[in-house]
Amino acid sequence: MIETPAIDDARAAAIRDRLGGRSVVFIGLMGAGKTAIGRLVAKALDIPFFDSDHEIEEASRLTIPELFELYGEPEFRALEQRVISRLLHEGARIVSTGGGAYMNAETRRSIADHAASIWLKADIDTLMARVAKKQNRPLLKTADPRATMQKLMDARYPVYAGADITVITREESRETIAGEVIDMLDAWLAAHPAETKEETA
Numbered sequence: 001m002i003e004t005p006a007i008d009d010a011r012a013a014a015i016r017d018r019l020g021g022r023s024v025v026f027i028g029l030m031g032a033g034k035t036a037i038g039r040l041v042a043k044a045l046d047i048p049f050f051d052s053d054h055e056i057e058e059a060s061r062l063t064i065p066e067l068f069e070l071y072g073e074p075e076f077r078a079l080e081q082r083v084i085s086r087l088l089h090e091g092a093r094i095v096s097t098g099g100g101a102y103m104n105a106e107t108r109r110s111i112a113d114h115a116a117s118i119w120l121k122a123d124i125d126t127l128m129a130r131v132a133k134k135q136n137r138p139l140l141k142t143a144d145p146r147a148t149m150q151k152l153m154d155a156r157y158p159v160y161a162g163a164d165i166t167v168i169t170r171e172e173s174r175e176t177i178a179g180e181v182i183d184m185l186d187a188w189l190a191a192h193p194a195e196t197k198e199e200t201a
Contacts, residue, residue, distance in 0.1 A: 005179035007044045015045055015186055016092065020194025023088050024185060025095045025111050027102040027160055028120040029152060031130035033169050033177065034096035037120060040178035041185075042094035052097045055083050064098075073100075081107045088114040099152070103159055116188060118181060119163035124149055126170060164188055 024041070026034040035051050042049035053064055056079055060067060067076045080097075081104050087095050088110050095115070101107050102117070111117050128146055142148045160166075165184050169177050 005040065005044045005175055005182055007179075007182060011186070012045045015182070015189060016047060018189040018194065019047075019092050019116070021092050022194060023091075023093045023095055023115040025084075025088075025097060025115040025117050026120060027097055027111075027117055027163055028169075029099045029122070029127055029149070029156065031127035032099075032120040032122045033130070033174065034120055036174050037169070037178050037181060038094050038096040040174055041181050044178065044182060045094070048093045050087050050093055050095050052080060052084050052087065052095060052101060055087065056080055056098075059083060077101075077104055080104070081110075085110045099156070102163075103156060108159075108162070116165065116185060116192070117163040118165045118167060118185065119160045120169040120177075121157075121160070121166055122169045124153060127153075164192075 024047070026038045028034050038051070039049050041047075056067070056076075057063055060079065062070065064076070067079070077100060080101055084095070084097060084101060084107050087093065097107075102111070124146065127149055131145075131149075165181075165188050167177065167181050167184060
């Protein structure tokens with residue numbers, strides 16, 4: 001069983017208070033650990049966790065690969081944008097998003113207005129080692145998955161760099177990475193009170 005990062009109740013309560021109703025949204029490529037780390041952070045801070053891909057599958061009653069096959073990526077991204085926007089309008093929560101979600105300008109605006117964004121950044125070797133364990137990655141169903149991943153990194157990393165916080169995810173324990181996320185979120189919130197975020201929304 002994976003333990004959550006060590007954080008006392010008072011500190012968790014202080015972080016929730018400083019969020020002021022805002023959410024925390026994890027962005028990054030497939031394999032970065034958004035769902036795994038997001039769940040640990042949510043548990044440590046006692047904030048509800050949601051995975052946007054899971055919510056999309058629940059809403060459509062189809063899997064992500066089925067959605068891609070039946071409707072194509074543009075329609076999937078439109079649905080993804082609507083689901084994420086809904087999640088961010090329902091109060092403070094921890095949300096993990098699909099790798100392409102942050103590439104949508106409307107989604108980026110929703111996140112900027114209603115959340116703190118955290119990019120889990122990983123190198124290609126780390127990502128490929130992780131995604132090799134799963135078969136539900138429609139964008140990697142190509143003759144050369146590593147080259148495809150590199151193209152995704154080249155296209156997306158400059159956009160991901162606009163996130164509020166960047167945390168390097170690597171071959172450390174999930175608990176360690178989640179602890180680093182909480183520390184960096186805590187520091188970011190101290191410098192970005194909820195009123196400031198709302199006034200600039």
